[in-house]
Amino acid sequence: MHLQLDGRGPLHAQLTRALKTAVFAGRVSQGARLPATRQLARELGVSRNTVLAAYEQLRAEGFVDGRVGSGSYVTPPVQAPRPLHAVEAPLPAQSQFARRARVVHDHLRIPGRGIPGVRWAFQYGVPLTNPALTSAWARELAHAAAYTSPNYPASQGLPALREAVCDYLARRRGVQAEPQDVVIVDGTQQAVALTARVLLDPGDEVVLEEPHYNAMREALQIHGAQVRTVDVDRHGLQVDALPARGPKLICVTPSHQFPSGAVLSLSRRLQLLEYARQHGSWILEDDYDGEFRYDARPLAALRSLDDGDRVIYVGTFSKAMFPSLRLGYLVVPAGLRGDFVNAKWQDDFGSCGIQQAALARFIAEGGFERHLRRTWKTLKERRAALLEGLQRCSRGRLQVEDSQAGMHLVVWLQDCDAAQGEAFIARARSHGLGLYPISPYYLSPPDRAGLLLGYCGLSVAQINDAMTAFGACLDEFLDER
Amino acid sequence: MHLQLDGRGPLHAQLTRALKTAVFAGRVSQGARLPATRQLARELGVSRNTVLAAYEQLRAEGFVDGRVGSGSYVTPPVQAPRPLHAVEAPLPAQSQFARRARVVHDHLRIPGRGIPGVRWAFQYGVPLTNPALTSAWARELAHAAAYTSPNYPASQGLPALREAVCDYLARRRGVQAEPQDVVIVDGTQQAVALTARVLLDPGDEVVLEEPHYNAMREALQIHGAQVRTVDVDRHGLQVDALPARGPKLICVTPSHQFPSGAVLSLSRRLQLLEYARQHGSWILEDDYDGEFRYDARPLAALRSLDDGDRVIYVGTFSKAMFPSLRLGYLVVPAGLRGDFVNAKWQDDFGSCGIQQAALARFIAEGGFERHLRRTWKTLKERRAALLEGLQRCSRGRLQVEDSQAGMHLVVWLQDCDAAQGEAFIARARSHGLGLYPISPYYLSPPDRAGLLLGYCGLSVAQINDAMTAFGACLDEFLDER
Numbered sequence: 018m019h020l021q022l023d024g025r026g027p028l029h030a031q032l033t034r035a036l037k038t039a040v041f042a043g044r045v046s047q048g049a050r051l052p053a054t055r056q057l058a059r060e061l062g063v064s065r066n067t068v069l070a071a072y073e074q075l076r077a078e079g080f081v082d083g084r085v086g087s088g089s090y091v092t093p094p095v096q097a098p099r100p101l102h103a104v105e106a107p108l109p110a111q112s113q114f115a116r117r118a119r120v121v122h123d124h125l126r127i128p129g130r131g132i133p134g135v136r137w138a139f140q141y142g143v144p145l146t147n148p149a150l151t152s153a154w155a156r157e158l159a160h161a162a163a164y165t166s167p168n169y170p171a172s173q174g175l176p177a178l179r180e181a182v183c184d185y186l187a188r189r190r191g192v193q194a195e196p197q198d199v200v201i202v203d204g205t206q207q208a209v210a211l212t213a214r215v216l217l218d219p220g221d222e223v224v225l226e227e228p229h230y231n232a233m234r235e236a237l238q239i240h241g242a243q244v245r246t247v248d249v250d251r252h253g254l255q256v257d258a259l260p261a262r263g264p265k266l267i268c269v270t271p272s273h274q275f276p277s278g279a280v281l282s283l284s285r286r287l288q289l290l291e292y293a294r295q296h297g298s299w300i301l302e303d304d305y306d307g308e309f310r311y312d313a314r315p316l317a318a319l320r321s322l323d324d325g326d327r328v329i330y331v332g333t334f335s336k337a338m339f340p341s342l343r344l345g346y347l348v349v350p351a352g353l354r355g356d357f358v359n360a361k362w363q364d365d366f367g368s369c370g371i372q373q374a375a376l377a378r379f380i381a382e383g384g385f386e387r388h389l390r391r392t393w394k395t396l397k398e399r400r401a402a403l404l405e406g407l408q409r410c411s412r413g414r415l416q417v418e419d420s421q422a423g424m425h426l427v428v429w430l431q432d433c434d435a436a437q438g439e440a441f442i443a444r445a446r447s448h449g450l451g452l453y454p455i456s457p458y459y460l461s462p463p464d465r466a467g468l469l470l471g472y473c474g475l476s477v478a479q480i481n482d483a484m485t486a487f488g489a490c491l492d493e494f495l496d497e498r
Numbered sequence: 499m500h501l502q503l504d505g506r507g508p509l510h511a512q513l514t515r516a517l518k519t520a521v522f523a524g525r526v527s528q529g530a531r532l533p534a535t536r537q538l539a540r541e542l543g544v545s546r547n548t549v550l551a552a553y554e555q556l557r558a559e560g561f562v563d564g565r566v567g568s569g570s571y572v573t574p575p576v577q578a579p580r581p582l583h584a585v586e587a588p589l590p591a592q593s594q595f596a597r598r599a600r601v602v603h604d605h606l607r608i609p610g611r612g613i614p615g616v617r618w619a620f621q622y623g624v625p626l627t628n629p630a631l632t633s634a635w636a637r638e639l640a641h642a643a644a645y646t647s648p649n650y651p652a653s654q655g656l657p658a659l660r661e662a663v664c665d666y667l668a669r670r671r672g673v674q675a676e677p678q679d680v681v682i683v684d685g686t687q688q689a690v691a692l693t694a695r696v697l698l699d700p701g702d703e704v705v706l707e708e709p710h711y712n713a714m715r716e717a718l719q720i721h722g723a724q725v726r727t728v729d730v731d732r733h734g735l736q737v738d739a740l741p742a743r744g745p746k747l748i749c750v751t752p753s754h755q756f757p758s759g760a761v762l763s764l765s766r767r768l769q770l771l772e773y774a775r776q777h778g779s780w781i782l783e784d785d786y787d788g789e790f791r792y793d794a795r796p797l798a799a800l801r802s803l804d805d806g807d808r809v810i811y812v813g814t815f816s817k818a819m820f821p822s823l824r825l826g827y828l829v830v831p832a833g834l835r836g837d838f839v840n841a842k843w844q845d846d847f848g849s850c851g852i853q854q855a856a857l858a859r860f861i862a863e864g865g866f867e868r869h870l871r872r873t874w875k876t877l878k879e880r881r882a883a884l885l886e887g888l889q890r891c892s893r894g895r896l897q898v899e900d901s902q903a904g905m906h907l908v909v910w911l912q913d914c915d916a917a918q919g920e921a922f923i924a925r926a927r928s929h930g931l932g933l934y935p936i937s938p939y940y941l942s943p944p945d946r947a948g949l950l951l952g953y954c955g956l957s958v959a960q961i962n963d964a965m966t967a968f969g970a971c972l973d974e975f976l977d978e979r
């Protein structure tokens with residue numbers, strides 16, 4: 018009997034597979050007796066135990082009948098499966114969700130994509146590399162692994178983490194919340210997905226700021242939301258321009274508009290809350306980097322002014338800690354709490370217990386805020402270096418958006434259209450610069466050359482060097498026009 | 499000016515909140531000048547720096563105008579928000595998803611709920627407590643934290659973990675998969691939710707085994723699936739009884755039917771694959787505890803026979819490791835790969851990087867399979883003790899379902915109806931026994947008294963003691979009839 022062993026894994030498993038293939042290929046017919054174990058072992062040059070193990074396995078899986086000693090017979094009827102044709106081409110979309118996802122998702126335009134081969138990447142979303150955090154976090158994880166229950170965690174999140182979040186929110190974000198109002202999630206993206214499932218049916222209207230975070234738009238559109246945008250000016254969302262008929266949901270970034278950097282003014286905040294109350298709209302407040310404000314203490318969150326319990330507040334540890342952590346939280350209105358906890362349960366039963374426990378302790382024992390202060394200091398220096406560098410090479414040719422917070426700056430090239438912006442980015446690459454256009458963050462991008470410069474991944478020295486290259490590139494590019 | 503500090507957090511934050519409250523309450527009118535900082539500091543008995551910090555914060559948030567020195571004036575118009583009425587009662591469901599979730603979800607019937615105050619809980623889903631695993635995992639996490647990229651992980655999962663999974667599947671589950679076929683998820687529940695979103699529109703038909711895992715049913719129903727069930731006998735799903743018109747999806751547990759314990763026979767496996775091919779149905783293979791088989795090596799998975807690429811294979815580390823880990827994986831047909839990766843991206847961008855890296859190394863370096871062997875040995879002993887105990891006290895009054903795998907056994911009380919079963923469970927509680935009915939795992943429960951006994955959380959000695967109590971309870975209960 019000819020058997021071809023494939024060399025993957027232990028011998029008995031290889032032999033089992035080879036025998037199955039022989040049966041399916043008809044090389045051993047149904048009802049036929051398999052070779053005696055000793056004989057096959059000799060033929061193949063393997064131990065008899067290997068053959069015995071393979072026969073035993075075939076017997077357990079129903080391929081052969083009989084007992085060791087009296088011979089093993091191939092069980093009838095074993096219908097040969099057709100040969101496997103792995104279909105590599107995508108099939109037609111199988112659901113409306115999948116159909117929308119194929120249309121909407123644009124993985125090339127997602128923040129955080131690296132540009133290979135550049136020396137200085139002004140990539141947004143990369144974390145600040147911090148060896149002190151790495152070792153602190155390793156310690157916290159090891160500690161949490163030792164004492165955290167291995168059982169299913171509470172879907173709403175570990176009570177200790179929800180308490181730590183509430184305490185943090187009260188002190189740093191002006192938000193008064195109780196642990197029962199908090200749902201721990203796997204980052205902002207899951208918070209948005211849960212919000213979409215709890216609040217939206219296909220066809221429901223959602224207002225986004227223009228510009229906005231494109232991954233949030235995608236998550237809403239994939240749930241069938243009809244997205245419309247309302248422009249942002251230097252005081253944030255133009256609340257006056259909200260539609261006469263209230264949308265189901267309004268998504269805002271009041272502390273630090275993404276990506277423009279504007280802060281939603283107090284009067285607009287109150288106006289927005291009043292609009293939501295009158296029109297029965299929900300507000301999703303994405304407080305993605307409210308911690309990092311450089312001119313004053315962080316502004317209190319919109320949620321802290323919410324009287325009608327219309328605001329769903331989203332916080333993330335992707336910026337304050339690092340993105341691969343995948344932890345964040347929602348503060349939800351009491352009347353929707355059950356729906357959010359249920360939706361989280363349906364999605365994944367709850368977030369990883371050990372990570373939650375480690376983070377709870379890191380916050381409660383002060384390590385988290387010490388880390389925030391260090392990060393804040395470092396980011397402030399990098400931001401100053403970038404601003405200074407931009408001023409140095411601007412000579413009236415750049416317009417830097419005023420922004421007192423975060424981890425990025427928006428810069429416009431004066432008198433350049435979007436196509437010239439793309440050309441500038443391409444040129445910059447040859448100077449070793451990885452630059453990112455602002456256009457993905459618009460539903461209808463303006464015909465201007467805008468850049469989103471993330472400064473989290475570069476040191477002050479690197480930023481200084483990069484800005485020298487930036488200036489040279491700008492001179493070269495504009496001279497040629 | 500009367501200001502009430504609330505004692506939460508730093509003084510300047512308390513003062514900021516108190517001043518806002520005073521403004522909103524109209525106690526400081528719009529356009530009015532706030533007290534001089536020195537004066538207020540004296541009045542309140544706080545340092546002038548505290549008052550300065552609070553005024554600075556109010557200025558940053560737009561509550562006051564003016565500069566230090568020239569006085570701070572309350573900005574007009576500050577519209578007072580209405581007092582916060584937290585609505586504790588649930589609001590009407592806001593989406594079809596939330597509406598279905600409210601109807602379908604029954605958190606009382608979810609496996610793994612503890613019964614307080616019992617001595618021996620035969621709870622399903624609790625992990626085997628294992629100090630060796632705890633310390634090994636703490637080491638792996640600390641190591642992974644030190645070398646894993648803090649950046650967003652790949653949505654599909656870390657390549658190292660996908661490779662380790664493929665290697666494991668080839669050796670232990672007979673499944674030939676490439677890393678590109680694997681999607682790392684946060685456990686079986688997320689795998690099912692993703693499958694529902696990728697494959698199902700509301701109204702689509704799904705066939706479940708009867709009995710089945712109720713959390714899977716919920717996840718499908720909440721996505722709007724029309725669930726029908728097909729009975730299971732001792733050879734697994736009765737494939738002959740599948741509907742003439744093919745459903746969109748068929749969910750099966752071929753290696754070890756949950757909860758009955760049956761193994762799907764080879765001929766039915768081939769018949770099921772042929773049915774799926776002919777009717778264009780997808781098959782979700784939930785291989786939730788295929789690793790733990792006590793009479794022979796684990797059976798090869800259904801996916802290993804799949805010729806038409808119709809099987810979506812789900813594996814989890816909740817059983818093999820522990821549930822709070824929240825990691826599992828899908829092996830998906832090539833033609834749906836993009837949709838699954840996209841759906842995972844939309845849900846949460848990807849699973850936690852450090853955990854994935856730790857698990858990849860734990861599998862690749864052999865720690866995982868060493869742990870499996872130890873667990874297998876322990877579970878085998880516990881299972882034997884439970885079987886022996888049941889036989890001892892049965893005297894023809896119990897029917898134990900034949901099952902050669904897993905972490906639980908199904909037992910029927912002969913000649914007892916479902917109501918008597920509930921009464922027996924209540925009685926058993928007074929004997930210190932935490933027992934669980936099988937009824938939640940049926941869409942239409944039979945009128946018989948069935949128990950699902952999980953033996954993972956009890957030692958052999960505990961099981962022996964528990965079985966003595968079980969026998970006494972059984973005698974007492976049946977004598978009274």
